[in-house]
Amino acid sequence: NAGVMQNPRHLVRRRGQEARLRCSPMKGHSHVYWYRQLPEEGLKFMVYLQKENIIDESGMPKERFSAEFPKEGPSILRIQQVVRGDSAAYFCASSPRSDYNEQFFGPGTRLTVL
Amino acid sequence: GEDVEQSLFLSVREGDSSVINCTYTDSSSTYLYWYKQEPGAGLQLLTYIFSNMDMKQDQRLTVLLNKKDKHLSLRIADTQTGDSAIYFCAEVGGFTGGGNKLTFGTGTQLKVEL
Numbered sequence: 770n771a772g773v774m775q776n777p778r779h780l781v782r783r784r785g786q787e788a789r790l791r792c793s794p795m796k797g798h799s800h801v802y803w804y805r806q807l808p809e810e811g812l813k814f815m816v817y818l819q820k821e822n823i824i825d826e827s828g829m830p831k832e833r834f835s836a837e838f839p840k841e842g843p844s845i846l847r848i849q850q851v852v853r854g855d856s857a858a859y860f861c862a863s864s865p866r867s868d869y870n871e872q873f874f875g876p877g878t879r880l881t882v883l
Numbered sequence: 884g885e886d887v888e889q890s891l892f893l894s895v896r897e898g899d900s901s902v903i904n905c906t907y908t909d910s911s912s913t914y915l916y917w918y919k920q921e922p923g924a925g926l927q928l929l930t931y932i933f934s935n936m937d938m939k940q941d942q943r944l945t946v947l948l949n950k951k952d953k954h955l956s957l958r959i960a961d962t963q964t965g966d967s968a969i970y971f972c973a974e975v976g977g978f979t980g981g982g983n984k985l986t987f988g989t990g991t992q993l994k995v996e997l
Binding site for chain 1: 887913914918923924925926927928931971975982983984985986987988989990
């Protein structure tokens with residue numbers, strides 16, 4: 770049973786480009802969380818999605834960031850017009866239902882903005 | 884608001900016990916977690932404790948919870964070099980749509996010396 774998969778593992782973008790980060794949850798999991806880890810900091814919640822729905826995006830920056838979790842395919846975190854401050858590790862986690870007390874984390878995507 | 888604090892660094896000798904401390908502020912948290920992060924990797928759930936428990940033991944790991952002081956600790960017995968990593972405590976802060984948003988501490992870097 771494959772775990773949570775994220776790709777790419779490393780992504781380099783120049784300022785002003787777009788970054789697309791993908792997360793495939795564990796089989797049977799329909800709930801996805803995205804977290805961001807800035808250098809030397811802990812993880813901060815960004816957004817919580819269920820299939821085709823954004824449930825809570827209270828941690829998402831108001832501009833340039835968006836997330837989706839379509840009926841088919843992985844969850845996508847999209848960052849438009851990246852800036853150096855977006856450089857971070859982005860982790861997704863999945864769970865089988867909303868009240869499940871464990872989240873399973875992927876290996877993360879490390880975004881570097883030049 | 885939610886805030887989780889940890890000391891940043893701990894150094895121990897191999898074979899000694901390690902104690903990593905954490906304070907949190909959200910008294911409504913139902914679960915509290917300890918995660919381990921090795922360099923360049925994602926988060927691995929080590930253990931968790933339900934808020935109505937004072938202690939939980941799992942092999943070399945002992946978790947103590949003091950709800951009155953909102954203090955959580957992780958004790959690692961017979962610490963090995965493979966335990967060198969960053970350790971995060973986390974609490975669950977649910978939200979109106981369901982789901983279990985995690986609030987992480989800043990992380991404690993454990994260094995095990997020979």
